[in-house]
Amino acid sequence: MITLKSQREIDMMKKAGRLLADTHKQVAKMIQPGVTTWEIEEFVDRYLRKHGAISEQIGYNGYKYAICASINDEVCHGFPRKVSLKEGDIVTIDTVVNLNGYLADSAWSYPVGKINNLTQKLLDVTKESLYKGIEQVKIGNRIGDIGHAIQTYVEAQGFSVVRDFIGHGIGPTMHEDPQVPHYGLPGKGPRIKEGMVFTIEPMVNLGGYETKMDNNGWTARTMDGSLSAQYEHTIAVTKDEIIIITLQED
Numbered sequence: 361m362i363t364l365k366s367q368r369e370i371d372m373m374k375k376a377g378r379l380l381a382d383t384h385k386q387v388a389k390m391i392q393p394g395v396t397t398w399e400i401e402e403f404v405d406r407y408l409r410k411h412g413a414i415s416e417q418i419g420y421n422g423y424k425y426a427i428c429a430s431i432n433d434e435v436c437h438g439f440p441r442k443v444s445l446k447e448g449d450i451v452t453i454d455t456v457v458n459l460n461g462y463l464a465d466s467a468w469s470y471p472v473g474k475i476n477n478l479t480q481k482l483l484d485v486t487k488e489s490l491y492k493g494i495e496q497v498k499i500g501n502r503i504g505d506i507g508h509a510i511q512t513y514v515e516a517q518g519f520s521v522v523r524d525f526i527g528h529g530i531g532p533t534m535h536e537d538p539q540v541p542h543y544g545l546p547g548k549g550p551r552i553k554e555g556m557v558f559t560i561e562p563m564v565n566l567g568g569y570e571t572k573m574d575n576n577g578w579t580a581r582t583m584d585g586s587l588s589a590q591y592e593h594t595i596a597v598t599k600d601e602i603i604i605i606t607l608q609e610d
């Protein structure tokens with residue numbers, strides 16, 4: 361069941377989204393060779409608490425950390441850990457902010473030091489694919505239009521779109537309807553309506569789209585060991601405008 365959000369609820373989610381965008385801007389400054397994802401975990405946890413918020417990921421289905429930190433071939437749900445990032449790595453930092461009971465969700469991939477041209481292209485294409493998806497968010501369009509736009513663009517660039525993890529509605533809880541796949545056919549799925557709030561979060565692989573699960577039961581990585589990137593925003597549909605509530609303004 362898709363719950364539509366009131367203007368007041370969307371305003372509350374915008375505040376969570378602004379804090380999350382600020383968090384990512386701080387994280388961006390920390391990313392460099394030698395830093396560990398554990399240091400980023402500690403920073404994000406402290407920063408959110410300092411601003412009266414908490415990561416909704418802590419305790420979610422037994423997940424223990426404020427962030428997911430997925431390095432190189434890790435697709436999503438990597439655990440933060442005391443291992444240094446290396447020059448040439450990419451790392452995706454994902455977190456869900458809970459501010460006064462209202463949530464916002466955003467993941468961002470970061471280059472560590474200098475990366476090669478193909479890796480840069482993976483980041484560029486993945487970020488652009490998110491915006492191709494957002495362009496389809498219009499009252500009257502269907503959810504399937506989003507995934508179709510993302511998949512068409514990504515595959516034309518020679519990369520693949522992960523099927524095993526998808527975007528989702530969000531509100532007072534992290535995962536709500538509708539499901540938002542990043543692939544598929546136009547004209548399918550629920551109609552986009554005023555009051556919907558959902559994430560778009562394409563994971564794009566250099567190689568094939570298949571993933572496998574680590575023994576920890578959480579971390580997904582590419583089956584073929586190729587690199588994977590992800591950009592995620594939370595989007596609110598209002599009568600007058602489509603709001604990217606996690607937008608990182610300069």
Ligand code: MF3
Nearest residue numbers: 417420423428454455456465
């Ligand atoms: N932020 C993730 C999402 O995009 C959820 C992470 S799962 C968790 O849906 F357990 F780590 F919270």
Ligand code: CO
Nearest residue numbers: 454465466467
């Ligand atoms: Co997320």
